[in-house]
Amino acid sequence: MKKQNKYLLLRLIYKTKEDDIFALGSQLAYSLLLSFFPFLIFLMTMIGFSSVTSNDVLLSLRRIMPSNAFELIYATVIEIFDSRKSDLLSFSLIITIFIASNGFTAVINALNKAYDMNENRSFWEVYLTAILCTFILAFMIMFSLFLLVLGNLIGITISTTFNLPSTFDFVWDLLRYFITLMSMIFIFAIIYKLTPARKLKFVEVLPGSIFATIGWLIASMCFAFYVDNFNNYSKLYGGIGAVIVLLIWLFLTSVIILIGGEINSLLIES
Numbered sequence: 001m002k003k004q005n006k007y008l009l010l011r012l013i014y015k016t017k018e019d020d021i022f023a024l025g026s027q028l029a030y031s032l033l034l035s036f037f038p039f040l041i042f043l044m045t046m047i048g049f050s051s052v053t054s055n056d057v058l059l060s061l062r063r064i065m066p067s068n069a070f071e072l073i074y075a076t077v078i079e080i081f082d083s084r085k086s087d088l089l090s091f092s093l094i095i096t097i098f099i100a101s102n103g104f105t106a107v108i109n110a111l112n113k114a115y116d117m118n119e120n121r122s123f124w125e126v127y128l129t130a131i132l133c134t135f136i137l138a139f140m141i142m143f144s145l146f147l148l149v150l151g152n153l154i155g156i157t158i159s160t161t162f163n164l165p166s167t168f169d170f171v172w173d174l175l176r177y178f179i180t181l182m183s184m185i186f187i188f189a190i191i192y193k194l195t196p197a198r199k200l201k202f203v204e205v206l207p208g209s210i211f212a213t214i215g216w217l218i219a220s221m222c223f224a225f226y227v228d229n230f231n232n233y234s235k236l237y238g239g240i241g242a243v244i245v246l247l248i249w250l251f252l253t254s255v256i257i258l259i260g261g262e263i264n265s266l267l268i269e270s
Contacts, residue, residue, distance in 0.1 A: 028254035101130035111196035208260035
């Protein structure tokens with residue numbers, strides 16, 4: 001068993017290099033960086049019409065983002081929540097669809113490489129798939145934020161209404177984080193299923209989805225801890241330091257997503 005796991009790990013390292021995952025990760029990170037603020041405007045404008053406040057959103061974002069990158073978006077989030085303009089939603093939606101779809105094209109190319117597939121779909125099929133994945137990703141972020149931000153309020157309401165013991169609060173916290181984790185795995189599975197040209201079963205993309213979810217959470221927390229405690233990009237690079245931190249974080253995210261697809265392809269072949 002250990003020998004087989006070692007063999008799979010070596011094959012994963014080889015395929016990661018052969019399929020230019022880091023180069024495609026850079027392409028995806030660049031596209032994500034370009035679409036980051038239009039996507040943020042689109043997402044925050046939609047959330048802004050709900051009962052969630054800017055402080056609730058900022059508190060959730062602070063947990064997963066390095067402080068330098070968080071400071072870069074801090075003012076943008078507050079301004080969007082204060083304005084709540086529907087025309088801003090329409091404009092950001094158009095820009096987000098155009099730029100973010102280019103980012104998902106990198107995911108499509110990488111996963112087609114992983115499965116040794118040539119793209120046999122039409123341009124419009126690929127483009128619509130990229131747009132659909134953009135909306136799926138937006139839904140995942142919105143759902144996670146709502147569950148993390150409003151989950152505590154829902155738990156208090158349930159506990160008060162039914163006069164439940166204090167242990168319910170602990171169980172409810174575990175449950176809402178578990179639901180968030182499962183929803184992320186489910187969304188990644190949909191992305192891995194839709195993006196490549198190869199027809200895949202849902203169960204075939206679960207391993208990579210689990211890796212992408214856990215890997216992204218660990219990488220985000222570790223990178224945030226490193227930036228906040230062992231390095232200060234602002235002192236070294238000045239104002240552009242926040243952009244560098246954001247780009248590195250997006251690159252790590254991109255590579256983890258692409259490696260998840262490689263894991264799925266290897267397990268199907270083995």
